[in-house]
Amino acid sequence: MRFPRALFLVSLTLLAIPQSATSSVLKIVVDDMIHPATEEFISRSLADAAEHNDKAVLIELRTPGGLESSTRKIVERIVSSPVPVIVFVTPGGSRAASAGFIILESADVAAMSPGTNTGAAHPVTIGGEKIDEIMKQKMENDTAAWMRSIATKRKRNVEVAESAVRQSRSFTEQEALSQKLIDLIATSDVDLLGKLDGRIITRFDGRTTLLHTKGEAIRSRVMTLKERILSFIMDPNVAFLLFALGVLGLSMEFSHPGSVLPGVVGVIALVLAIVALNILPTRFAALGLILLAFMFFALEAKFTSHGVLAIGGVVSMILGALFLVDGPIPEMRVQLWSAAGVSIPFGLIAVFLMTLALRTRRQPVITGGEGLIGEVGVARTAIGVDGKIFVHGTLWNAISNGEIAAGSAVRVRRVNGLTLEVEAV
Numbered sequence: 001m002r003f004p005r006a007l008f009l010v011s012l013t014l015l016a017i018p019q020s021a022t023s024s025v026l027k028i029v030v031d032d033m034i035h036p037a038t039e040e041f042i043s044r045s046l047a048d049a050a051e052h053n054d055k056a057v058l059i060e061l062r063t064p065g066g067l068e069s070s071t072r073k074i075v076e077r078i079v080s081s082p083v084p085v086i087v088f089v090t091p092g093g094s095r096a097a098s099a100g101f102i103i104l105e106s107a108d109v110a111a112m113s114p115g116t117n118t119g120a121a122h123p124v125t126i127g128g129e130k131i132d133e134i135m136k137q138k139m140e141n142d143t144a145a146w147m148r149s150i151a152t153k154r155k156r157n158v159e160v161a162e163s164a165v166r167q168s169r170s171f172t173e174q175e176a177l178s179q180k181l182i183d184l185i186a187t188s189d190v191d192l193l194g195k196l197d198g199r200i201i202t203r204f205d206g207r208t209t210l211l212h213t214k215g216e217a218i219r220s221r222v223m224t225l226k227e228r229i230l231s232f233i234m235d236p237n238v239a240f241l242l243f244a245l246g247v248l249g250l251s252m253e254f255s256h257p258g259s260v261l262p263g264v265v266g267v268i269a270l271v272l273a274i275v276a277l278n279i280l281p282t283r284f285a286a287l288g289l290i291l292l293a294f295m296f297f298a299l300e301a302k303f304t305s306h307g308v309l310a311i312g313g314v315v316s317m318i319l320g321a322l323f324l325v326d327g328p329i330p331e332m333r334v335q336l337w338s339a340a341g342v343s344i345p346f347g348l349i350a351v352f353l354m355t356l357a358l359r360t361r362r363q364p365v366i367t368g369g370e371g372l373i374g375e376v377g378v379a380r381t382a383i384g385v386d387g388k389i390f391v392h393g394t395l396w397n398a399i400s401n402g403e404i405a406a407g408s409a410v411r412v413r414r415v416n417g418l419t420l421e422v423e424a425v
Helices: 002-016 036-051 068-079 099-106 133-153 158-166 173-178 189-196 225-233 236-255 261-279 284-302 308-324 336-362
Strands: 025-030 056-061 085-089 095-097 109-112 117-119 170-172 200-202 208-210 218-220 376-379 388-391 394-400 409-416 419-424
Touching: 025 036, 036 056, 036 068, 036 225, 056 099, 056 189, 068 099, 068 133, 085 095, 085 099, 085 189, 095 099, 099 117, 099 133, 109 173, 117 173, 133 158, 158 170, 170 173, 225 236, 225 261, 236 261, 236 284, 236 308, 236 336, 284 308, 284 336, 308 336, 388 409, 388 419
Parallel strands: 025 056, 025 218, 056 085, 085 109, 095 117, 394 419
Antiparallel strands: 117 170, 200 208, 376 388, 376 409, 388 394, 409 419
């Protein structure tokens, strides 16, 4: 009887082994600008890999660059990760420019595919605004020192890495490999993991680790719904569209109360836009230009300006859009095609809807008590201090200053509760 009991105890022991004992390689794809949504995605992925005790984290990177603040936080997560991090610029034709170059250099293993490029990491002022020479040197020296620190720890070519910051140099995969900016070139994930198997790497803290990656299962992690929504609205063009849609919806709700749908859509769009603009480098003065545009549209609907106010509103909206987000790279700013493509139709729609709302307000009331005034009915009885008239398909109590014979046509002068004051036609 002891033997089955021993088997039972062994089975319980095996079941008690955590799932993290069966490790794998966690793979994520970063194909976007570097901003807070990207930072959150990478940070959560590294935490997930540590929790599952994965062999390594493989980050497929292709990006034009992004915000320095988000880049610094991503680098902090990478260098402090207990799981080795492999950054792989792939497929052919992709790039890891600007902030992407710094992330590539911070990895435990830096790799590129044939036909890719990296570099051009010179710091750019937000919005491209002009600054004095001393401040420019401070920014450049700060980023260069950061790059030297990363390259030194990762045992890469410090001088060449620094030249990507100071001189905005870019490198093909062969140039990066020959100048010791990356560790190897691979054609695919499987090829990369096969080449890395058995390689000893030095972690950021100086410890050495032997990689076992060949034949390991690749476990992919994608963005959560929250991360996808945040990444979507972080596009400056989308943020501008949401803001314009929100203002249009609310203006229509205020000008025509009770329509409900424009107000609901407007509030949702405006809240999403505020979330995005609060994270992005936003010039809030530009919001004033966009709000001014809607004021021009409202005035165009109220006054006859032969289109001058409408054109002024469109121009104001386009300028507000172009100045709205001060991204360090062109991809993180509202594009001219987007600004014009949204502003012109929105201007036409806003003027049209506001004109309809104003015309509706100017029309006489035709319902309720106010709608009876001026209507013509028929006296069903003689009318003096009291009587009955038929008007608007209903029988009403009526009074008159003079005597009116039954069957006469009468006009409603005033409404007093449920009694109408009438006069003979």
